[in-house]
Amino acid sequence: MKNTNTVTIQDMLRGCRLGRLQSAGLMQVIPLLSALNDPYFKNPSETLVSTKGYGKLHFENRSDQPVLVPCHAGYVVKSSSQDHAMAHAGFVASKANGQFDTAMCIQETQPGLISASERQLLILPYALREAAFEGRSEVKYDKLWASIREFNRDFGVSQRGNLATFLKSFERELNGFIAEFEAVPEQVGAVIFIDGQVVGVERCPSQDYFESVWQALIRECYGSQALKVARQKAQRGESLGLKNSSLPEDLEDLEALKQALEDLQSQDAAWAREQIKELLNEPFTLEPEQSLGDYQLYTVNNRQFLGQVVQHPSGRMPYASLIVRREWLVSKAWQRAQSFSIDR
Amino acid sequence: MTDEQQEPSQVTTSPALRIADAGLAFLRTAPNTLDAAQSKTMTEAAQTVKPFLDLIGFAKGRATYYTDKAAQAGVEAALHKRLFSLDRGLYAMLCTLPGVTDRSRQAAIKTLLSRPLGRGQGLLSEGEEGHLVEALLKSMPITRQLKFFRLLKAERLNNSRTRKLILKTILRSPRLELWSTRYRKLLRSALSHALGQRMTSVLRSILAKDEAQRSLREQRILRQKLGRWVRAPQQALVFDCVGFVLGLEAGRQRPLLKAYVAAKTRLEDGRTLSTETLEGLRSCYHKDRSFKEVLELTKSQLTKGQSLKLQATARAQEVSIDFVASAHSAVELYVYAFKQGMTEAISEALDAKAKKAAEALSLQSQHVGVLLDASSSMAGSREQKLRPMARALANRDVLAAASERCTIVTCGGQASGRLHTPGGPTALSLGLVELLGAKPERVFVLSDGYENAPSGRFMQTVAALRRLGLNTPIVQLSPVFAADTQSVRALAPELVPALPLPQPKALALTMVRAQLDSEPAEGLKSLCQSLFQGLLTRTIAGTKRRALARPLEDLGQ
Numbered sequence: 001m002k003n004t005n006t007v008t009i010q011d012m013l014r015g016c017r018l019g020r021l022q023s024a025g026l027m028q029v030i031p032l033l034s035a036l037n038d039p040y041f042k043n044p045s046e047t048l049v050s051t052k053g054y055g056k057l058h059f060e061n062r063s064d065q066p067v068l069v070p071c072h073a074g075y076v077v078k079s080s081s082q083d084h085a086m087a088h089a090g091f092v093a094s095k096a097n098g099q100f101d102t103a104m105c106i107q108e109t110q111p112g113l114i115s116a117s118e119r120q121l122l123i124l125p126y127a128l129r130e131a132a133f134e135g136r137s138e139v140k141y142d143k144l145w146a147s148i149r150e151f152n153r154d155f156g157v158s159q160r161g162n163l164a165t166f167l168k169s170f171e172r173e174l175n176g177f178i179a180e181f182e183a184v185p186e187q188v189g190a191v192i193f194i195d196g197q198v199v200g201v202e203r204c205p206s207q208d209y210f211e212s213v214w215q216a217l218i219r220e221c222y223g224s225q226a227l228k229v230a231r232q233k234a235q236r237g238e239s240l241g242l243k244n245s246s247l248p249e250d251l252e253d254l255e256a257l258k259q260a261l262e263d264l265q266s267q268d269a270a271w272a273r274e275q276i277k278e279l280l281n282e283p284f285t286l287e288p289e290q291s292l293g294d295y296q297l298y299t300v301n302n303r304q305f306l307g308q309v310v311q312h313p314s315g316r317m318p319y320a321s322l323i324v325r326r327e328w329l330v331s332k333a334w335q336r337a338q339s340f341s342i343d344r
Numbered sequence: 345m346t347d348e349q350q351e352p353s354q355v356t357t358s359p360a361l362r363i364a365d366a367g368l369a370f371l372r373t374a375p376n377t378l379d380a381a382q383s384k385t386m387t388e389a390a391q392t393v394k395p396f397l398d399l400i401g402f403a404k405g406r407a408t409y410y411t412d413k414a415a416q417a418g419v420e421a422a423l424h425k426r427l428f429s430l431d432r433g434l435y436a437m438l439c440t441l442p443g444v445t446d447r448s449r450q451a452a453i454k455t456l457l458s459r460p461l462g463r464g465q466g467l468l469s470e471g472e473e474g475h476l477v478e479a480l481l482k483s484m485p486i487t488r489q490l491k492f493f494r495l496l497k498a499e500r501l502n503n504s505r506t507r508k509l510i511l512k513t514i515l516r517s518p519r520l521e522l523w524s525t526r527y528r529k530l531l532r533s534a535l536s537h538a539l540g541q542r543m544t545s546v547l548r549s550i551l552a553k554d555e556a557q558r559s560l561r562e563q564r565i566l567r568q569k570l571g572r573w574v575r576a577p578q579q580a581l582v583f584d585c586v587g588f589v590l591g592l593e594a595g596r597q598r599p600l601l602k603a604y605v606a607a608k609t610r611l612e613d614g615r616t617l618s619t620e621t622l623e624g625l626r627s628c629y630h631k632d633r634s635f636k637e638v639l640e641l642t643k644s645q646l647t648k649g650q651s652l653k654l655q656a657t658a659r660a661q662e663v664s665i666d667f668v669a670s671a672h673s674a675v676e677l678y679v680y681a682f683k684q685g686m687t688e689a690i691s692e693a694l695d696a697k698a699k700k701a702a703e704a705l706s707l708q709s710q711h712v713g714v715l716l717d718a719s720s721s722m723a724g725s726r727e728q729k730l731r732p733m734a735r736a737l738a739n740r741d742v743l744a745a746a747s748e749r750c751t752i753v754t755c756g757g758q759a760s761g762r763l764h765t766p767g768g769p770t771a772l773s774l775g776l777v778e779l780l781g782a783k784p785e786r787v788f789v790l791s792d793g794y795e796n797a798p799s800g801r802f803m804q805t806v807a808a809l810r811r812l813g814l815n816t817p818i819v820q821l822s823p824v825f826a827a828d829t830q831s832v833r834a835l836a837p838e839l840v841p842a843l844p845l846p847q848p849k850a851l852a853l854t855m856v857r858a859q860l861d862s863e864p865a866e867g868l869k870s871l872c873q874s875l876f877q878g879l880l881t882r883t884i885a886g887t888k889r890r891a892l893a894r895p896l897e898d899l900g901q
Contacts, residue, residue: 021798184768268798
């Protein structure tokens with residue numbers, strides 16, 4: 001039964017403040033900083049991950065804390081076993097096992113089950129996450145293959161449903177994002193932009209948790225989207241850089257240069273605030289998914305975003321993972337397009 | 345003959361780079377000026393030398409934050425091949441420069457051994473090259489030398505020069521007795537490769553006999569195969585140690601060899617052995633005893649490197665081990681301090697090392713500016729945790745010690761005394777402007793080149809400075825070598841030269857490298873002459889092999 005309450009991004013980001021804008025290539029990141037940490041949940045880095053059947057991801061939590069498996073967590077393994085990913089986020093109680101039969105195979109041509117071990121986390125590429133959300137309740141291990149095939153085709157790699165092919169082919173480019181977008185002190189989340197458009201909002205329960213998932217987010221999830229947009233722009237003959245504000249050419253002295261740099265910094269900060277302001281108050285509907293103790297996992301959506309949040313009865317929301325819908329981005333592109341003119 | 349062992353006439357070189365039939369021999373006469381042809385050739389040659397210098401100060405074969413192992417290895421091999429083809433003598437000499445990694449030296453030794461000597465030899469004669477190869481090998485820790493021999497064995501490199509190098513290195517060492525107990529397996533592997541399996545077996549049989557029972561022929565075999573490498577008074581020691589290495593434990597004469605055998609029965613009898621040797625014996629023969637007992641028995645035998653690495657273990661075992669900070673490199677000390685905390689002893693050692701390394705630089709009369717990037721990416725990869733930042737801090741100290749006055753601006757991170765823990769974004773532009781406000785005569789930017797506040801702003805800032813007429817020389821020094829660019833990631837390509845940031849003792853190498861950018865022909869000439877005259881003149885004068893190692897010490901090795 002649907003919960004009729006609504007939440008906003010303003011609710012989700014309670015306790016956060018904006019960090020300094022980071023910008024490289026087509027990607028921009030506004031860090032979300034907070035002195036607040038909700039230590040209730042642990043990340044799954046020390047959990048033993050395995051598959052107990054195709055489409056059945058199993059987590060063995062040996063710690064005293066419950067684990068929050070982040071939304072669309074994936075595992076690409078070197079052994080001859082089929083890579084898998086979650087279709088949503090999930091709780092695993094302390095000193096307990098959790099199994100998610102709604103998981104998805106992300107390696108069409110490789111059979112075999114993953115043996116239990118600590119595994120390196122990835123987060124599904126942005127372009128796959130909406131399809132993953134839509135099929136999140138379905139118990140069907142091959143539900144993402146068609147989307148992965150299309151994703152791989154867009155990148156000119158194999159047309160099979162093997163995510164590993166893309167990851168291997170673009171390993172060097174993806175690694176670059178890790179170095180370019182560094183986690184900063186007190187960072188618990190980020191708002192991510194690609195080509196000047198917001199594409200995702202991520203918030204984690206604590207700084208430790210954020211550090212454990214940030215590489216996967218900036219690399220496989222949003223980094224892949226930046227690469228995709230860059231390819232599309234290159235194919236259209238468009239410039240690949242963002243128009244970052246430039247220094248004036250007519251500076252008189254060092255003091256003027258210093259002032260100009262500070263002005264640009266202020267402009268960057270103002271731009272960041274403006275972008276966030278537009279997002280804050282649009283309501284999301286909530287659909288309950290799973291609960292653990294006092295915490296409840298919801299799927300949330302509005303016209304622009306789709307994602308999942310964790311909420312405590314007190315109202316605090318220590319976790320949010322939201323992506324912008326593809327349809328929203330397409331309609332924004334139409335809005336931004338130049339008006340028709342016979343003079344062009 | 346392997347693919348790599350080509351006849352000299354088949355070694356291909358680019359006509360543009362080959363320096364006539366005389367090679368670089370004209371440099372041996374120390375010309376003051378180069379004629380037009382020589383200058384042109386040296387300028388071309390510098391284009392090959394520069395990326396090689398960038399590589400040899402860095403290559404460790406590990407994945408970096410940004411590139412994987414296989415990509416790194418491919419680039420390294422290509423750069424080695426190019427410089428060898430230019431001039432094998434220059435190639436060998438460059439690897440003697442302080443700060444060159446052991447991996448690069450190993451690659452060079454292998455290349456030199458596997459390529460036959462011959463006409464068109466290059467800048468060095470056969471004898472000079474031979475002495476240099478020995479010196480390169482001896483500059484490495486013994487474990488690396490022995491593992492290198494194992495690599496030669498795996499690659500079946502077994503020509504006479506290789507065999508001679510292995511036997512001389514092992515049998516002439518004054519530490520052969522100690523090595524025999526510590527590195528028995530590695531020594532056995534190396535000796536059997538150099539001597540051949542059959543001869544090794546023959547020698548074992550002979551050494552198993554008492555001296556009095558050996559026939560004249562057997563004594564002659566021992567002398568020819570083993571004894572000829574050492575003076576007569578050392579021969580008995582060599583025979584005793586080689587016998588032990590080949591598995592003969594009964595009847596050993598040397599104290600450490602006897603201690604090894606005795607410790608199998610009684611652990612305490614092994615107190616003169618090294619910690620890891622006795623620990624190995626404990627784990628096999630005295631399982632009821634603890635590592636703590638081994639540590640207590642052997643702590644006086646710990647090497648300086650071991651005492652550093654075992655500090656944390658020793659503390660956990662409540663065993664106190666003396667730690668000598670001065671025995672470690674500045675980068676190692678900073679990495680250690682990040683983990684265990686800075687102490688007065690470490691700080692004093694860092695100051696002393698910086699002062700010594702600073703002597704090789706010529707910045708004494710200058711006001712130097714240092715812009716230190718302490719953003720998160722300077723924390724390095726999982727494999728090299730905090731090493732880029734440690735390297736930057738160590739070089740910061742050298743630059744400060746080398747100059748009359750030093751202004752330092754740090755961007756990002758968190759300071760704790762002289763330690764700076766990296767963290768946060770990379771926003772170097774305002775830092776650069778602040779630094780230039782202090783009017784330094786030259787600026788060094790210590791950064792890995794990744795910028796995101798936003799990317800490109802540093803380059804815009806430098807362009808704006810040049811438009812203002814501020815032409816202070818700026819050099820970027822990066823602690824990370826990226827295989828994809830065969831060099832380092834530049835913050836402002838074409839405006840600010842970007843060079844690798846080496847170990848502090850090799851900062852002078854970086855300065856040389858910078859000179860190759862600004863004056864390639866003269867820079868290369870000075871470098872070659874300095875290497876050749878400073879190092880090899882002593883060898884040509886007929887001094888012992890050890891004298892060749894001394895110049896490396898003089899250079900702060």
